[in-house]
Amino acid sequence: MKYIYNIAKEYKYELILIYFYMFVAQFLFLLEPYVLGKMIDGLLHKEYFWTYCFIGIAIFQNIFIYKRMVFDTKIYTRIYNNIVLKYLKREKDAESSSKIARTELSSHLINFLEDEMHYYIMAIITVFGSLFFIFLENPIVGFVVLASIVPICLIVYSLYKKIAQGTKVAHSHYEQKISILSENDDTKIDTFFKRRRKILIYQSTIQGKNWTALNLTKGVFLILAIVIFTHSSINLSQGQAVSMYAYVNQFLISLMSIPVGVEMFTRLKDIISRIKE
Numbered sequence: 627m628k629y630i631y632n633i634a635k636e637y638k639y640e641l642i643l644i645y646f647y648m649f650v651a652q653f654l655f656l657l658e659p660y661v662l663g664k665m666i667d668g669l670l671h672k673e674y675f676w677t678y679c680f681i682g683i684a685i686f687q688n689i690f691i692y693k694r695m696v697f698d699t700k701i702y703t704r705i706y707n708n709i710v711l712k713y714l715k716r717e718k719d720a721e722s723s724s725k726i727a728r729t730e731l732s733s734h735l736i737n738f739l740e741d742e743m744h745y746y747i748m749a750i751i752t753v754f755g756s757l758f759f760i761f762l763e764n765p766i767v768g769f770v771v772l773a774s775i776v777p778i779c780l781i782v783y784s785l786y787k788k789i790a791q792g793t794k795v796a797h798s799h800y801e802q803k804i805s806i807l808s809e810n811d812d813t814k815i816d817t818f819f820k821r822r823r824k825i826l827i828y829q830s831t832i833q834g835k836n837w838t839a840l841n842l843t844k845g846v847f848l849i850l851a852i853v854i855f856t857h858s859s860i861n862l863s864q865g866q867a868v869s870m871y872a873y874v875n876q877f878l879i880s881l882m883s884i885p886v887g888v889e890m891f892t893r894l895k896d897i898i899s900r901i902k903e
Contacts, residue, residue, distance in 0.1 A: 630735065630738065630739075630894065630898075633705060633709070633735070633739070634739070637701060637704075637705060640701045641701070641739070643697065644694055644697060644698045644701065645743070645744075645747060647690045647691075647693050647694035647697070648690075648691075648694050648744055648747060648748070649747065649751065650686075650690045651687050651690040651691045651694065652747070652748045652751045652752070653751060653755070654683050654686055654687040654690070655687060656751060656752060656755040656756065656876075657683055658680070658683060658684075658872075659759070659868070659869045659872035659873050659876070660759060660869055660873075661676055661679050661680045661683060662680060662865070662868060662869065662872070663863075663865035663866055663867075663868050663869030664676040664679075664865055664869075665677050665679070665680050665865070666863075666864055666865040666868060667863050667864065667865035667866075668865075670864070698740060702736050702739060702740050705736060705739065706732065706733060706735075706736045709732050709735060709736075710729045710732055713729065713732065714729070721805065732897070734893060734894065734897050735894065735897065735898070738890065738894055742886070742887075742890050745883065745886065746883055746887065748880075749880040749882075749883035750880075750883075752876050752877070752879075752880040753877060753880045753881065753883075756873040756874075756876045756877040756880070757771070757772070757877055759869070759873045760870070760873050760874060760877065763855075763866065763869070763870055763873075764854075764855050764858060764859065764870070766854055766858060767851045767854055767855045767858075767870070767874065770847065770850055770851050770854055771847060771851050771874055771877050771878065773847070774843060774844070774847040774878060774881060775881060777843050778840060778843055778881055778882075778884055778885075779884060781836065781839045781840055781843065781885075782836070782840075782884055782885045782888050785832060785835065785836050786888055786892075788832050789829075789832055789833075789836070789888065789889055789892055790892040790896075792825070792828055792829045792832055793829075793889075793892045793893050793896055794892075794896050795825055796825050796826070796829060797896050797897065799818075799821060799822060799825055800822075802818065803818070806818045833889075836885055837885075840882060840885060844878045844879070844881075844882075847878060848874055848875060848878055851874045852870070852871060852874065855867075855870050855874075
């Protein structure tokens, strides 16, 4: 991951500004369930202060999201062009098939900075932020949702090697695409795409098992947390119930960043090893 770190270091000021916009937008998003709960309770008593707060959060959140979306494309396209041009200058004698495949695979590095990094920053903010509100409302529920980390990590660990293997095989196979297509041999082309189909089916099957097990775990802990909360709270208001459900759900969804991270790490590790060869 040192390769990614060096890219981030080179464009640190631009990336910090992008992530700042995203941080503010995510922080406002984190406040929404709390303010929504207050708004619901207020509306039941014909009080509108929290309604105005909710509208204000929505407006400012969208302003920062817009600013981030407009600015980040300029930066990420510049980074991608620099990565590709450096690779092509260094590997002038490489096969055309490998060049094309690896320049396309390089886009995954930009996807990491643009998508995965955004996802992880949002996930970290949401995990700690939602956990804060859960413990503030009911510490018992907080410990219950924390316990969900154990089965999620066990599921990810059990499938990690298969995910890494599938990623490596898929990338190696993809690098042969241009070379095989340029031969105009129908038999080889047919074999290539049949093999490609099997690889994609294998990857999809592993991902399917992974996400099914994770979502079942998420559902169990979500129901358990809500049952405990509703049975242990006195004079529970409608707003509190809505707010707690939202924060528990947000916390459990954010824990899905663990399997996403494992898959992302294996993919980037393999791509970087090919680009730096």
